[in-house]
Each structure stands twice: as C-alpha cells, then as structure tokens.
Amino acid sequence: MKDTLLGPDAMEWLGVRYRTILSAKDTGGAISVTDSVSPSGSGPTRHIHHDANEIFVMLTGDSEFWLEGDRFTRGPGQTVFVPRGKEHTFRIVSDVPARHLVILTPGGFENFFSEMANGKFRIPEDMPKIEAIAARYKLTFTGPPLGLDDLETDQ
Template sequence: MDQMLNDAKSHHWNGVIYRTLLDGAGSGGAMSIVDSVSPPNSGPPRHVHDAEDEAFVILTGRCLFWLEGETFERGPGTAVFVPRGKEHTFQVIGDEPSRHLVILTPPGFENFFCEMAAGGFLIPQDMDAIEESAARHSLRFTGPPLGAEQGA
C-alpha cells in the first residue's frame, strides 16, 4: 500500500486510493482493473453502472455489500460480481482498510475516478459536478451510502 500512496499513477479521492493496473488500451478494449484502498467506514452512495459489469476481489479488510436489496459480507480471498444495471454499494467494515481489485468490463469507467481526484470533489457537497461526470460514464446514483440511513 505504501507504493500506492507515493505512486504518480495513483489517484486519491475522498480518502480512497485508486490505481489503474490495466486500462482499455492494455486489454485490447476488453476490461480494466483498478487497485483500490478504501478506509474503514467508507463506501459510495448506492448506484447503477448502465454500461459495465463490475467485479470486486477483496484482498484485505472486510466489506459489507448491498446488491439489489440483499446485504452480505466479504473478506480476503473472496469476490463479488455486480452485473450492469444492478443497484449496489458497499461499505468497509471493521478497523482496517480494504484493499480490493475492481474489474470493469468493458473498460472506461476507471476514468471517473481520475476525474473525481483531479477535481477534488466532495460527497455530498459537490454532487452536481459528481453527477455530471457520472452521467458521462454511464453511472447513476440511486440512494445514500450504507449507514447514512441511520445517520452513521
């Protein structure tokens, strides 16, 4: 993880570190792979990817996933598949960060993370700008992050 913190290819947004390991050019347009480190209690608002299937491979830490109304935990050595068009989110649970690979097919969505980091956008303060970029990347926000309903 220390390498990711100081790597010029890493992007930092809202406490999360993103590093694209494989992009569309490197995969012949087949997929992208993003190495991500998320701090405890972090996670995105509920959302839908209209153009990409998304898979998470959990390397460290634990995550609580919400997929189409079902909640389940995953830890190191496990994976979660989210088909395009399915509403989902996750939250890092426990005291340690979660390092996970995000595999996207087809590629392209990894550029959303780059735009967010470059703009330094904050959730919820900059949601208009975030939603504008999200729309360009076939992403729709559909609800709050996990825990927000209870004021956590």
C-alpha cells in the first residue's frame, strides 16, 4: 500500500498499515486510537485483549467480524465494540482495502503494532516471539484467522 494513504509515519506489518493518531502517552494511558488499512482477505488470528475494550470504526471497505462465535459484517460508518476478555477476530471481505480506526481503552496496545512492524515478525515462523511480546500487552492468541473455507454462504 502507498505511504500516502496514511502518511510517511505509517508503519506496516504483514501487509497492514498502521498509524497511531492518539497514543496512551497523549492521554495519560486512558485511550489510544490507531488508523489502520488492511488489504482484502487479511485479518488477525483469534485473540483476547484481557485488559482493554476495543472499538472498530469502519471508514472504508467491509469486514466480517467473529465475536465469541457470532458472525456479522460491518462497513463504512458502522462500529463494533469488543469488551475486554472476549475472544474475537475479523477479516476484510470487500474487494477493496478496509480502513478503520482501532480504539482501545485503556491505551497502550498501539505499541504492540509498533513492535511487530519494527521486528518484521512473520506468522507462523515467529509465533513464539510474537506470543511473548503479546503477553506483555495482555493479549493471547486463541485460534486461527477467519478463512475462505469457513465463510458462510447463501448458496
């Protein structure tokens, strides 16, 4: 993706571009906001944020979310609230990249994205290192990402 999409200070990890627009440092730890652009078909493995609520504000594209077994799709102008301690994931299902804001309360998780981008960690090759770093951010991985084979279809 082009640097102009999020600006020159954006970072990239596994094809996803991130730019912190409000850090925990800026808010006394209360909140962080990250602008994210994810390519079609991308999405993280299932995971749990043990200490943070997470809010997604969809700006472009469509994402299928999985939250504790429930599946639903959200697009531009829609939001998703994931309470702390709830297993979740998402996958971009539109043909175009999805841009969304990731808001976490309390803040601090934005530094995980930075560590992953700076370390150029790969999945699955670097999972032991990724999991060790994730533990510092009170994040655990619980299962695979959503894939094409597990999409529900209307056929």
